Amino acid sequence: MSSTVLVTGPTGKVGRRLIPLLVRRGVTIRAAGRTPVQARTGIDPVRFDWADESTYETARKGVDAMYLVPGAVPQPEHADHVRALLAGASDAGVGRIVLLSVYGLDHAPSEDPLRRIELAVESSGVPYTIVRPGAFMQNFSDGLRWFESLAEGIRERDEIVHPGGDGLVSYVSAEDIAAVVAVALTEDGHDGRAYAPLGPEPLTLTQVAGHISWVTGRRIRYVEADRASTRDALLAAGASPAAAEHNSELHSYAFSSGMFGALNDDILTVTGRPPVSFGEFAVSAAGAWRR
Secondary structure: OOOEEEEEOOOOOOHHHHHHHHHHOOOEEEEEEOOOOOOEOOEEEEEOOOOOHHHHHHHHOOOOEEEEOOOOOOOOOHHHHHHHHHOOOOOOOOOEEEEEOOOOHHHOOOOOHHHHHHHHHHOOOOOEEEEOOOOEHHHHOOOOOOOOOHHHHHHHHOEEEEOOOOOOEOOEOHHHHHHHHHHHHHOOOOOOOEEOOOOOOOEOHHHHHHHHHHHHOOOOEEEEOOHHHHHHHHHHOOOOHHHHHHHHHHHHHHHHHOHHHOOOOHHHHHHOOOOOOHHHHHHHHHHHHOO
């Protein structure tokens, strides 16, 4: 019998790439978002809002597994929302959870809003896998919800405006992240595991600009953005002043310090294939930067 998987964030960078992978595996999708996606074979859309607990029961009823992605701007109350969604999940037959988190969060203090979400999943009584990817390649083509669209800056002004300086980052494709999540949701052997999908090569933002320059045929330059710009963007996206200050500091540090420049074999180990390179991604995404 086909299993049913709750997919939160079905239109997000990972969610919209995950759904077709699961459908090909014979899974029925409960696509849960504030604006329901279009119903089609294998996809059952439902309205779901983390801030509205009245939407939880319809979303979780009868599902065998859950893919969870919290809101884009972490808030202290998000862990409480996750805990409420998972209340009684084990008794209701949910046999697996995959949480999309953030690279390096296993070293964060327990009071960190995103680490609190991880702890809520870990204490739910349901077998879980945590996926903590590095920085997404698709941030350059699909944009960021709480920061100026990088794609727009490349397309309109031939520049990448972002914190980071000369920090090395192993950018990872959302396609590879979705592939890891699909395996963890549908195959045995991943309970209690944590994966950190990373790309195959550490790059500076100047080197990223070089890859994009090559596929666009225009000179793209990197422009350093200060931490205040990130903080203001987070505030505009609805973060509290304390959360905006904290997360802008972490964001700038993560990109400039080299902590995102690590390498591992998690994508190859889980999926059986190597990760997509930034050069390969740039060729496939060239249309996003075309004027």
